Amino acid sequence: MAHYLLEWLHLRTLSLRAHSDSVLSMNVPLTQPTNESHQHNSIRMNLENADLWKSFHSIETEMIITKHGRRMFPHCSVSLSGLQPFANYVIMVDMIPVDGYKYKWKKEQWDVAGKAEPQPPCRTYVHPDSPAPGSHWMKQSLTFLKLKLTNNTLDQHGHIILHSMHRYYPRFHVIQADSLYTVRWGPFHTFSFPETTFTAVTAYQNPKITKLKIDHNPFAKGFREGGTHKRCRANDSSSGSPSAKRVKKNLSETPQSLQMMPSHTWKVLTSTEKPQKGASITPWSQEQDLSERLHTDSIDEYDYSCEEQMVPASVPYNSYRSIEYGRYHYPTSEVEPAHEQPAPHPPTSAEHVAPQHACHHHHPYTHSNTADWSQYPLFSYSCW
DNA sequence: TCCTCTAACACTTTTGAATCGC
DNA sequence: AGCGATTCAAAAGTGTTAGAGG
Numbered sequence: 001m002a003h004y005l006l007e008w009l010h011l012r013t014l015s016l017r018a019h020s021d022s023v024l025s026m027n028v029p030l031t032q033p034t035n036e037s038h039q040h041n042s043i044r045m046n047l048e049n050a051d052l053w054k055s056f057h058s059i060e061t062e063m064i065i066t067k068h069g070r071r072m073f074p075h076c077s078v079s080l081s082g083l084q085p086f087a088n089y090v091i092m093v094d095m096i097p098v099d100g101y102k103y104k105w106k107k108e109q110w111d112v113a114g115k116a117e118p119q120p121p122c123r124t125y126v127h128p129d130s131p132a133p134g135s136h137w138m139k140q141s142l143t144f145l146k147l148k149l150t151n152n153t154l155d156q157h158g159h160i161i162l163h164s165m166h167r168y169y170p171r172f173h174v175i176q177a178d179s180l181y182t183v184r185w186g187p188f189h190t191f192s193f194p195e196t197t198f199t200a201v202t203a204y205q206n207p208k209i210t211k212l213k214i215d216h217n218p219f220a221k222g223f224r225e226g227g228t229h230k231r232c233r234a235n236d237s238s239s240g241s242p243s244a245k246r247v248k249k250n251l252s253e254t255p256q257s258l259q260m261m262p263s264h265t266w267k268v269l270t271s272t273e274k275p276q277k278g279a280s281i282t283p284w285s286q287e288q289d290l291s292e293r294l295h296t297d298s299i300d301e302y303d304y305s306c307e308e309q310m311v312p313a314s315v316p317y318n319s320y321r322s323i324e325y326g327r328y329h330y331p332t333s334e335v336e337p338a339h340e341q342p343a344p345h346p347p348t349s350a351e352h353v354a355p356q357h358a359c360h361h362h363h364p365y366t367h368s369n370t371a372d373w374s375q376y377p378l379f380s381y382s383c384w
Numbered sequence: 385t386c387c388t389c390t391a392a393c394a395c396t397t398t399t400g401a402a403t404c405g406c
Numbered sequence: 407a408g409c410g411a412t413t414c415a416a417a418a419g420t421g422t423t424a425g426a427g428g
Contacts (some may be wrong), residue, residue: 066423067390069420104387164388202389203422210421218397219420239392 043174044089045191048141049077052216053195059208061198062111072360073217076144076170083134083340090139090175090183091127093144095160098197100166105205113165120153120161131179162200169197189324
């Protein structure tokens with residue numbers, strides 16, 4: 001049952017993702033959003049530790065990935081509102097490539113180092129409280145502290161697999177469902193935050209990031225104290241070790257670099273909403289525009305029941321972006337409105353199923369239907 | 385030679401079982 | 407017996423860095 005569900009969830013997302021890949025490679029310009037807009041649903045998500053994320057984002061966040069899995073820092077922590085108190089929800093996170101490039105750290109900055117590696121198996125982390133009623137999720141902020149990132153494509157622990165030296169951002173899904181097995185029927189709300197973009201690395205490249213992590217991560221306290229590390233003691237009785245030099249150097253140069261990003265809010269749109277014409281996409285920094293375009297392009301072009309809008313607002317960095325995906329169209333589900341648009345450019349399933357995804361698909365429904373949901377697989381083949 | 389990745393390291397924090405007192 | 411508070415050892419998690427490997 002679970003396997004079947006995973007396959008279905010994976011399948012329904014493959015085509016759009018493949019489509020977005022092609023959009024990316026073609027560098028298609030951003031399509032204009034349509035004019036109609038109205039609030040349909042009030043589900044909201046806020047990034048809890050946004051200031052910390054912004055601090056890291058301003059110097060380009062790096063996340064360590066290891067063979068056995070490494071937690072994120074800053075970790076993903078969000079708060080939810082607007083849920084139905086007695087309805088059950090499943091909350092999930094996956095990681096989305098920001099663009100189609102690989103990066104390298106060169107002379108104090110990140111440079112493009114070529115085309116991205118083929119994407120590793122896509123996995124989704126389900127919040128351990130899932131499923132839980134809306135009242136539970138709204139009671140307090142929820143953290144994804146135990147989410148781990150790995151570069152081991154053969155990982156058996158369900159960690160999220162990423163490529164080193166590639167950029168990603170976490171995408172949060174709120175799905176109304178009574179259990180993990182009924183996720184398929186629930187409407188989706190998808191949120192992401194521009195400041196959570198990070199570069200996956202196996203060792204820190206930017207010493208400013210190291211300094212910031214040591215300052216804020218309690219587990220790194222031992223290093224913050226200085227001189228407690230064996231190698232530090234051995235080499236650095238006079239603060240002469242490379243690490244000590246690096247930290248010392250950073251102490252003087254970090255604060256000024258931690259400038260806050262401009263504030264924006266991305267309004268939640270729902271399945272029936274249309275984004276306002278000319279809506280700003282400024283929340284993403286220039287380097288993120290490509291992926292942003294990737295998102296909006298594919299979604300816009302498809303114009304199913306998922307749309308998104310980014311609206312600058314006065315709320316200080318209360319940024320989020322949301323997509324609500326309509327209820328999936330199964331024969332047993334509710335009647336589908338006739339006005340819902342079919343895929344204007346249905347990516348044929350055969351040509352778009354990415355070969356690197358090891359999932360098998362036995363889903364009885366057409367790929368064009370299953371393509372309507374997302375640009376990126378929502379579930380891993382083995383996330384549970 | 386350069387770049388990336390891995391593993392071992394010393395230390396701190398977290399976790400959870402055991403114990404105690406009410 | 408049940409519950410909450412406290413203690414403590416084990417497990418988990420941290421950044422650093424030498425060395426391996428491509």
